Amino acid sequence: MDLFVSMRCLCLVLVFSAALLLLLQGCFAAAPRKKQIAGSTAVFPVGGRVYPEGYFFVRVNIGESPKPYDLDIDTGSDLTWVQCDAPCVNCPKGPHSLYKPRNNVVQCKDPLCASVQHPPNYPCHDPGDQCDYEIEYADHGLSRGVLVKDKFHIQLLNGTILNPFLSFGCGYDQTVQGSGHNLFVDGVLGLANGKCSILSQLRNIIGVMRNIVGHCFSEKGGGYLFFGDGLVPSTGMVWTPMLQNSPEKHYSIGPAELLYEGKNVVKNGLPLVFDSGSTYTYLNRQAYKATISMIKKNIDTKQMKDAPGDKTLPLCWKGAGPYKSISDVKKFFKPLALRFESSKNTVMEIPPEAYLIISKQGNVCLGILDGFEVDLGNLNVLGDINFQDKLVIYDNEKQRIGWMSTSCDTLPPKLEDHDYLEDFNLGISENKYEEL
DSSP, rough: HHHHHHHHHHHHHHHHHHHHHHHHHHHHHHOOOHHHHTTTTTEEEEEETTTTTEEEEEEEEEETTTEEEEEEEEETOOOOOOEEEESOBBBBBBBBBOBBOSSSSBBBBHHHHHSSSTTTOOOOSTTSOOOOEEOOOOOOOEEEHHHEEEEEEBTTTTOOOOEEEEEEEEEEEOOTTTTTBBBBEEEEOOOOOTTTTTHHHHHSSSSSSSSSEEEEOOOOOOEEEEEETTTTOSSSSEEEEETTTTTGGHHHHHHHHEETTTTEEESSOEEEOOOOSSSEEEEOHHHHHHHHHHHHHSSTTTTEEEEHHHHHHHHOOSSSOOSSSGGGTTOOOOEEEEEEESSSTTEEEOOOGTEEOOOOOOOOOEEEEEEEGGGGGOOOOOOHHHHHHHEEEEETTTTTTEEEOOOHHHGGGGGOGGGGGTTTOOOOOOOOOGOO
């Protein structure tokens, strides 16, 4: 009996020890390790600002001998392209030299070719033919070129350098609206949810990197962009589902009620597109007119007058003297908000600083425009001005979009201990590309 008791005690000790070991292993496994977070996430410093530049960009290194290219961050299109010498037919002067293809043209038989063709069933008469593309933007800017494949140099947070071969557009004929003879970027970084998006390609090539992109644009200029799930906050985010089968590969959500000082602006909910390639926000004509009417009713005409001579934006106001910042005029405007019907109690707050700018003339101008004027029809587009000082995340894995208000002037705490980010330059806003 004593021996049985002893053996039973020994078994209990062994079972307890094994359980304790498993518990400790679980605790240590669950503890966040720097390489686990860093290994699947890439972060890029952002330059630019809403006004006067009108865009946010990142610098990407491409080629066997990597060369830098500044690309406009665009969640409204999925094709990435850079200006290239193929030879060039029409290439406005940009910050860097033209990309030079080297017998790396994508053939039309490549599955990705169909995703950049309009219509998608564009005939491929000879499988060896090159894959041509043409993309037109809402402002009627245009890029024509050929699809190529080359090495991208992407640094993860753990310092690892990835060198995937990705397909992108070699743009040899560009029409750029309103930029004179210069192009302030070298091309476009297409991040929409189509097959040829850099994100989709990375997900297919590097299985560990999730098809998730997030951006944080500062009102002061600069910010950061990330790929992967390592910087998705566990709390504080407001999420709403993406609309399925969205046309043109857009990130679409809604419908949403548009509110001004808590009052409904339009009766019907608005379907919305999140588009970081658009500087300002565009509403359909009915919603635009209703919004203008509501804002004007609340303006103290003794303090502010219309400024029709200021052509910065369609609607500007002037005060007794020039305004220096949005802080000078916040008291004259009320917050806007979007309340989403598909997600209970889901609201995006849009304070005055996220829909107004101060022009070079010292007037305050409205960054909400009439989509009918640029042939958007009933499409409603949220642009960069609304995204300022918000972390916005497009989660293609779970088919949702989320946001939270935050300062985009500094890096999130998770990044502060990463050595390679010591020179992470935020707040670039003067087109001084060499400082990036």
